[in-house]
Amino acid sequence: MPVTVRIPNYxxxxxxxxxxxxxxxxxxxxxxxxxxxxxLHPALRDRIxxxxxxxxxxxxxxxxxxxxxxxxxxxxAVPDGSEVMIVPAVSxx
Amino acid sequence: xxxxQHVSPKKGDVVVLVGTMKGxxxxxxxxxxxxxxxxxxxxxxxxxxTMAYDARQGRNRLWWAQQSFRWGCTLVSSDNFGKTxxxxxAYSVKFPEDTGLTLKNxxxxxxxxxxxxxxxxxxxxxxxFVSRDAGKSWTPVEGLLKHPHRPKxxxxxxxxxxxxxVPHPKDKDRMSIAMSxxxxxxxxxxxxxxxxxxxxxxxxxxxxxxPEFGQCVHKIARDPANPDRxxxxxxxxxxxxxxxxxxxxxxxxxVPSDFGFGMVGHPRQADTAYIVPIESDEYRCTPEGxxxxxxxxxxxxxxxxxxxxxxxxxxxxxxxxxxxxADSLDPAGIYFGTRxxxxxxxxxxxxxxxxxxxxxxxxVCVKAAVVGGDGAASSSRKTSGxxxxxxxxxxxxxKAKRR
Numbered sequence: 346m347p348v349t350v351r352i353p354n355y356x357x358x359x360x361x362x363x364x365x366x367x368x369x370x371x372x373x374x375x376x377x378x379x380x381x382x383x384x385l386h387p388a389l390r391d392r393i394x395x396x397x398x399x400x401x402x403x404x405x406x407x408x409x410x411x412x413x414x415x416x417x418x419x420x421x422a423v424p425d426g427s428e429v430m431i432v433p434a435v436s437x438x
Numbered sequence: 439x440x441x442x443q444h445v446s447p448k449k450g451d452v453v454v455l456v457g458t459m460k461g462x463x464x465x466x467x468x469x470x471x472x473x474x475x476x477x478x479x480x481x482x483x484x485x486x487x488t489m490a491y492d493a494r495q496g497r498n499r500l501w502w503a504q505q506s507f508r509w510g511c512t513l514v515s516s517d518n519f520g521k522t523x524x525x526x527x528a529y530s531v532k533f534p535e536d537t538g539l540t541l542k543n544x545x546x547x548x549x550x551x552x553x554x555x556x557x558x559x560x561x562x563x564x565x566x567f568v569s570r571d572a573g574k575s576w577t578p579v580e581g582l583l584k585h586p587h588r589p590k591x592x593x594x595x596x597x598x599x600x601x602x603x604v605p606h607p608k609d610k611d612r613m614s615i616a617m618s619x620x621x622x623x624x625x626x627x628x629x630x631x632x633x634x635x636x637x638x639x640x641x642x643x644x645x646x647x648x649p650e651f652g653q654c655v656h657k658i659a660r661d662p663a664n665p666d667r668x669x670x671x672x673x674x675x676x677x678x679x680x681x682x683x684x685x686x687x688x689x690x691x692x693v694p695s696d697f698g699f700g701m702v703g704h705p706r707q708a709d710t711a712y713i714v715p716i717e718s719d720e721y722r723c724t725p726e727g728x729x730x731x732x733x734x735x736x737x738x739x740x741x742x743x744x745x746x747x748x749x750x751x752x753x754x755x756x757x758x759x760x761x762x763x764a765d766s767l768d769p770a771g772i773y774f775g776t777r778x779x780x781x782x783x784x785x786x787x788x789x790x791x792x793x794x795x796x797x798x799x800x801x802v803c804v805k806a807a808v809v810g811g812d813g814a815a816s817s818s819r820k821t822s823g824x825x826x827x828x829x830x831x832x833x834x835x836x837k838a839k840r841r
Contacts, residue, residue: 355508355509356509359527387527387528388527388528390528391510391512391528391529391532392509392510393509395510395540395541396532396533396534396535396539396540396541397535397538397540398535399540401508401509401510402507403507403508404508404509433508434508
């Protein structure tokens with residue numbers, strides 16, 4: 346089953362207006378989901394990860410209800426049919 | 439979200455570009471510079487630490503850095519003063535993966551007038567990027583990226599930033615940059631090699647007060663009428679160099695403090711520069727609650743306070759390093775912005791001031807330009823009559839607050 350990636354409104358502007366993106370196939374972990382996401386919508390990459398491929402500091406990614414920061418990071422497993430949410434952190438000034 | 443307004447300046451009008459902690463604004467006036475219209479905000483909610491206007495080769499293009507604590511930092515541009523803004527799909531200013539560095543912010547844009555497709559930008563962490571195709575693609579300047587001093591550069595309060603870029607107007611291979619901390623560096627070979635140029639500049643916060651490098655230089659500014667002359671506003675210290683940075687001389691004569699950030703040279707009048715002294719590093723506000731721009735007309739031998747139209751009571755203001763600018767008209771327009779969101783302007787070389795706008799977000803960048811380029815930039819360097827008069831009555835020589 347495809348994985349559904351949900352992105353915030355700001356990023357939808359770089360993904361043909363879509364706030365939910367289906368990633369087909371069976372990506373095994375979060376890194377693979379993101380790689381598929383970049384292929385579908387290349388402009389999302391630089392806004393979500395930095396030059397070193399690390400998720401930007403004030404962005405959280407959840408697989409289901411689990412924040413990958415407190416799991417295995419980009420190696421966090423993504424079960425078939427999961428929902429992956431990319432969420433701006435509650436921070437600012 | 440606020441309603442976005444636009445301006446439509448014509449050729450010969452003046453634009454003042456204002457970067458704030460919550461977006462970019464464009465102010466526009468005719469040459470009188472007495473009534474201003476405001477456009478913006480653009481990049482709403484984003485800190486904008488640098489803006490620039492490119493009129494070279496018939497362009498009419500604004501650039502600014504849109505920094506987001508969420509989505510990273512990128513350069514954006516507009517060919518119609520903000521009505522439409524181009525944000526690239528892929529960020530164009532990026533460190534190569536093998537450097538291990540990540541871009542935190544873009545602090546400065548510079549467009550050398552003699553190289554119409556070249557743009558430089560200074561970034562945090564300290565590095566210089568160059569574009570040779572008018573901003574489409576960017577590469578880091580290797581000689582500075584791999585400089586042996588890099589491991590010893592340490593961040594000041596604002597971050598480890600390369601915040602000032604000063605090309606030499608008569609030698610395209612020569613350029614000075616400044617960073618906090620690190621100090622001034624100069625290349626004589628188009629960026630292949632860089633030498634520290636801090637001789638005589640104090641580092642108050644180090645055991646060795648006069649190290650080769652490591653100074654916290656807040657701003658350097660060239661004297662447009664005398665290209666080998668530079669002025670330097672240090673983290674404590676006010677200096678002048680007459681040899682393009684080889685040596686520096688203390689010129690804190692008649693200022694209430696030699697701490698400060700912003701600094702700009704007059705566009706035509708030799709020996710003339712402007713600063714806004716700040717009380718101290720502990721208390722970064724204008725001394726005595728008086729908002730005063732100081733001007734020298736004799737290359738720092740003395741400074742005079744410019745106060746007409748500026749609040750002289752209860753004005754606890756901060757003017758940051760890139761928030762003081764000059765246009766190129768005659769008489770020159772001088773502009774500055776405060777952290778309290780006030781934008782001030784003078785249309786008469788600084789002799790009098792008006793509030794152009796109050797109530798902006800905290801201002802971190804002010805730049806001024808004449809739309810369509812400007813004949814004034816290449817006009818006579820003779821000192822005007824008004825300037826001569828002001829020079830004759832220029833400042834006192836009291837001792838600066840300094841450490």
